Amino acid sequence: MSSETQLAQFIISGITTGSIYALIALGFCIIHNATGIVNFAQVDFVSLGGLMMYTLLLSLGLPLILSFALAVLTVTAVGALVERLAIRPARSRAVIVLIFITIGASIFMRGGFKVLWGKNQMALPHFSGESPLVILGAAVLPQSLWILFITLAVVGLLHFFFSRTRIGKAIRATSYNPRAAALMGVNVNRMILFSFALSGALGAVAGIIIVPITTLSYEIGVMLGLKGFAAAVLGGYGNSIGAVIGGLLLGVLESLGAGLISSTYKDVMAFAILVTVLFVKPSGLLGYGDSERR
Numbered sequence: 001m002s003s004e005t006q007l008a009q010f011i012i013s014g015i016t017t018g019s020i021y022a023l024i025a026l027g028f029c030i031i032h033n034a035t036g037i038v039n040f041a042q043v044d045f046v047s048l049g050g051l052m053m054y055t056l057l058l059s060l061g062l063p064l065i066l067s068f069a070l071a072v073l074t075v076t077a078v079g080a081l082v083e084r085l086a087i088r089p090a091r092s093r094a095v096i097v098l099i100f101i102t103i104g105a106s107i108f109m110r111g112g113f114k115v116l117w118g119k120n121q122m123a124l125p126h127f128s129g130e131s132p133l134v135i136l137g138a139a140v141l142p143q144s145l146w147i148l149f150i151t152l153a154v155v156g157l158l159h160f161f162f163s164r165t166r167i168g169k170a171i172r173a174t175s176y177n178p179r180a181a182a183l184m185g186v187n188v189n190r191m192i193l194f195s196f197a198l199s200g201a202l203g204a205v206a207g208i209i210i211v212p213i214t215t216l217s218y219e220i221g222v223m224l225g226l227k228g229f230a231a232a233v234l235g236g237y238g239n240s241i242g243a244v245i246g247g248l249l250l251g252v253l254e255s256l257g258a259g260l261i262s263s264t265y266k267d268v269m270a271f272a273i274l275v276t277v278l279f280v281k282p283s284g285l286l287g288y289g290d291s292e293r294r
Contacts, residue, residue: 005137010259011252012135016144018251019151023206024228025235025243026158027199032238033175034195037098041082043225044109045203048075050211050220051117052204054124064127072204079200083193113218122216143212150209154202155244171195223267230274236287245285
């Protein structure tokens with residue numbers, strides 16, 4: 001294999017995993033913008049998406065599209081429940097308390113997943129076969145194309161939702177200034193609930209589309225979620241465009257590092273890149289300083 005072909009292979013692989021990081025990072029950003037907290041339960045939304053897809057598709061034998069939709073709806077509902085049962089009753093408390101509550105919710109959910117699905121590794125079939133396609137000399141699995149297509153579709157739908165719909169604009173208003181939004185008639189509690197539900201949906205989509213090319217377990221979302229969080233910070237925490245750029249950049253750099261240096265340090269490289277960037281620009285690539293936020 002020529003060096004150009006290898007490079008194309010690494011870049012395409014990096015874009016594939018980077019798309020997953022971008023979706024997860026968007027979920028983190030939506031919650032941060034609405035509440036100012038880091039929702040560590042986001043990592044378990046990823047796991048639950050894959051687990052529900054496995055149950056609906058393979059255990060119950062439902063069609064692929066129906067299983068996909070029901071899995072996303074289920075995790076969307078779970079995201080809303082996390083806000084309603086865990087976050088809202090304690091919202092008057094300090095932000096650090098709310099963050100610890102999300103950690104507790106994450107541990108609780110992961111324990112439930114282990115009881116319901118066990119600790120064994122599972123697998124989902126590819127959406128449309130496993131015969132690779134050749135693009136720019138690189139072998140690309142059809143599932144990778146599904147990941148790219150679905151990620152682009154989700155990003156486009158999110159842009160339309162936040163810029164064109166009343167609920168999307170209300171969520172944006174809540175993220176800018178909750179008190180002013182409430183004075184203008186926006187139901188802030190409901191918008192925060194919608195934000196958690198939306199982050200659950202994003203986590204579910206990420207989990208569902210990545211599982212066919214990796215293994216599925218009750219804790220698969222932990223490392224993916226942490227890298228998604230790293231991507232969000234890398235792009236500028238709270239910046240949606242930065243989340244997408246950070247996710248793709250992290251995925252590509254991680255893939256290049258693993259391919260050209262050593263795959264042994266693949267996970268280390270992702271966080272080493274993050275630390276390096278934050279030393280140079282603590283607010284992230286597209287973040288803003290404190291004075292600019294004001």
